[in-house]
Amino acid sequence: MNWDNNTRLAVALLFVIGYLLMCGGIWWTRHRARKQRALLAAGDRQSWLIAYASQTGFAEQLAQRTVEILKTAGIKTRLAVLSDIDASDLEQTERALFVVSTYGEGAPPDNGVAFASKVVSSGQATLNQLHFGMLMLGDSSYSQFCGFGRDLTTWLKARGAQPLFDNVTVNSNGDTKKSLQAWQHELSHIAGTNDAPDWEGPTYQQWILTARRELNPGSAGNPAFHIELQPPHDVVADWQAGDLIQVLAPSDLHKPRDYSIASIPSDGSLHLLVRQEKHSDGTLGIASGWLTHTASVGAIVDMRLRTHANFRIGENRDRPLILIGNGTGLAGLRSHLKARAASGKATRNWLIFGERQAEYDFFHKEDILRWQDSNVLEQADIVFSRDGERREYVQDRLLSKASEVRRWIEDGAAIYICGSLQGMASGLNDALTEILGEETLARLTMEGRYRRDVY
Structure with a gap:
C-alpha cells in the first residue's frame, strides 16, 4: 500500500490521539476507583469498628451488646470477627472497640488466630489515625491472664494506635458484674447516654x-x-x-x-x-x-x-464429623451424636475418645455401642491409656490414623474437640498440624470446621 506523506501523517495523528484517549480512560478509571475507595474509607471512619475474638461465645455476646448500645444512640457500627479483619481495614478505621478473650496460656481464641498470625506477626500496619478501647476477658487461674488482650494492646500501641481509656478486664474468677459496669460506663461516654440497658445475663x-x-x-x-x-x-x-x-x-x-x-x-x-x-x-x-x-x-x-x-453444629450440619475428646469432655460430643442420631441424617461420624481403663472408665458405653450398631458411628476409636504396655492417648491414636484423617477432611469433614486444655488440646493441635499442615488447619479454623470446647 502506497501512502503519501499527508496520509501517513494523518494515520500517525490518529494513533497518537487514540493512545492519548486510552491513557486518559485508564487514568479516569483509576481516579474514579481511588475516589470511591476514599469515600468508602471516609464512611468507615465515621463508624465504629466493633471487633471480637471469642472462644466460648461470651465475648461475642458482649460485642453484640456493645453494638446495640451504640446503635441506640444513633452511632454507626460495624461488627466483625477479628480474623475477618486485615491490616488495611484497620488503617482505614479511626475508631474501634475490641472485645477479646484469651485461650489457655495467652493464646488467641480460634477466631482470632488468623489475625494474630497474618496481621500482628507481620507488624506492617500504620495505625496513627486509630483510637481504640479494649475489653479483655480471661481467667486469673492462668499465669498469662488476659494474655492475648494484653499482646493485642501492645501491638496496637506499637503501630501508633492510641487508647481511648484504660483497658477493662473481666476475670471469670472475680466480680464480672463490676467489670462490665466499667465497660458500660465507657460506652455511655461514647454514646452520650446514661440509660444503657442492664448487661447482666439471663436470670438464674x-x-x-x-x-x-x-x-x-x-x-x-x-x-x-x-x-x-x-x-x-x-x-x-x-x-x-x-x-x-x-x-x-x-x-x-x-x-x-x-x-x-x-x-x-x-x-x-x-x-x-x-x-x-x-x-x-x-x-x-x-x-x-x-x-x-x-x-x-x-x-x-x-x-x-x-x-x-463456636461449638454448635452451625454450617457443618451436613458434613462428616470427627469428634475427639477425653474424660468428661465426652459430654459435649455426646450431645452432638444424640442430635445426629435424632435427625436420622448425616451418619458419617467418627468418635475418638480417651480415658484410663476400659473396665472402669468407659463412660456411656451403652450409647456408644448402640450408635455403632445403628451406624450413627461409622468409626469409633476408644483409647484407654492405662490398659496397654505403653500409654496411648487420643493424639497418639489420631497420628496412627493420619491417612484416614486426611481422607475425611478431603470429604469435607469438620473436627470438634471437647475436653481438657492441658495436655489433650495442645497435643491434638500438634497432631493435626503434623497430619494436615499448618495452612490447612488454619483454613479449617477460618471455615468453622475446626471447633474446640476445652477447659
Missing part, C-alpha cells in the same frame, strides 16, 4: 436435680457422675447440641461454673458429665462437690443456659 432459674449416678466406681481417677436436671414447671427449656450451662453453688454465688451439656431437649432432661474435683487436703471442689455429693436428689440447682455458638 431453679432447676431440680432429678438423677445422679457414678459412672466409674473403682477407677484410679476421681469419680465421674452422670447428672440429670429438670427445669421449673413454667419454663420450656431450649438449647442446642454444643451449648453450656452455668451453675451457682450455694456457698459461692458470685462465681458461676460452666459445664458442657451432654443431652438434647428431646431427651426430656438436661444431662451433665461431672468429674468430682478433690483438693490435696481432701476437700471437694465447690461446684463439682456440691453437684456430685452434697446436693441430694430433688435439690434445687440455680443455673442458666448459655449459648456456645
Whole structure:
C-alpha cells in the first residue's frame, strides 16, 4: 500500500490521539476507583469498628451488646470477627472497640488466630489515625491472664494506635458484674447516654436435680457422675447440641461454673458429665462437690443456659464429623451424636475418645455401642491409656490414623474437640498440624470446621 506523506501523517495523528484517549480512560478509571475507595474509607471512619475474638461465645455476646448500645444512640457500627479483619481495614478505621478473650496460656481464641498470625506477626500496619478501647476477658487461674488482650494492646500501641481509656478486664474468677459496669460506663461516654440497658445475663432459674449416678466406681481417677436436671414447671427449656450451662453453688454465688451439656431437649432432661474435683487436703471442689455429693436428689440447682455458638453444629450440619475428646469432655460430643442420631441424617461420624481403663472408665458405653450398631458411628476409636504396655492417648491414636484423617477432611469433614486444655488440646493441635499442615488447619479454623470446647 502506497501512502503519501499527508496520509501517513494523518494515520500517525490518529494513533497518537487514540493512545492519548486510552491513557486518559485508564487514568479516569483509576481516579474514579481511588475516589470511591476514599469515600468508602471516609464512611468507615465515621463508624465504629466493633471487633471480637471469642472462644466460648461470651465475648461475642458482649460485642453484640456493645453494638446495640451504640446503635441506640444513633452511632454507626460495624461488627466483625477479628480474623475477618486485615491490616488495611484497620488503617482505614479511626475508631474501634475490641472485645477479646484469651485461650489457655495467652493464646488467641480460634477466631482470632488468623489475625494474630497474618496481621500482628507481620507488624506492617500504620495505625496513627486509630483510637481504640479494649475489653479483655480471661481467667486469673492462668499465669498469662488476659494474655492475648494484653499482646493485642501492645501491638496496637506499637503501630501508633492510641487508647481511648484504660483497658477493662473481666476475670471469670472475680466480680464480672463490676467489670462490665466499667465497660458500660465507657460506652455511655461514647454514646452520650446514661440509660444503657442492664448487661447482666439471663436470670438464674431453679432447676431440680432429678438423677445422679457414678459412672466409674473403682477407677484410679476421681469419680465421674452422670447428672440429670429438670427445669421449673413454667419454663420450656431450649438449647442446642454444643451449648453450656452455668451453675451457682450455694456457698459461692458470685462465681458461676460452666459445664458442657451432654443431652438434647428431646431427651426430656438436661444431662451433665461431672468429674468430682478433690483438693490435696481432701476437700471437694465447690461446684463439682456440691453437684456430685452434697446436693441430694430433688435439690434445687440455680443455673442458666448459655449459648456456645463456636461449638454448635452451625454450617457443618451436613458434613462428616470427627469428634475427639477425653474424660468428661465426652459430654459435649455426646450431645452432638444424640442430635445426629435424632435427625436420622448425616451418619458419617467418627468418635475418638480417651480415658484410663476400659473396665472402669468407659463412660456411656451403652450409647456408644448402640450408635455403632445403628451406624450413627461409622468409626469409633476408644483409647484407654492405662490398659496397654505403653500409654496411648487420643493424639497418639489420631497420628496412627493420619491417612484416614486426611481422607475425611478431603470429604469435607469438620473436627470438634471437647475436653481438657492441658495436655489433650495442645497435643491434638500438634497432631493435626503434623497430619494436615499448618495452612490447612488454619483454613479449617477460618471455615468453622475446626471447633474446640476445652477447659
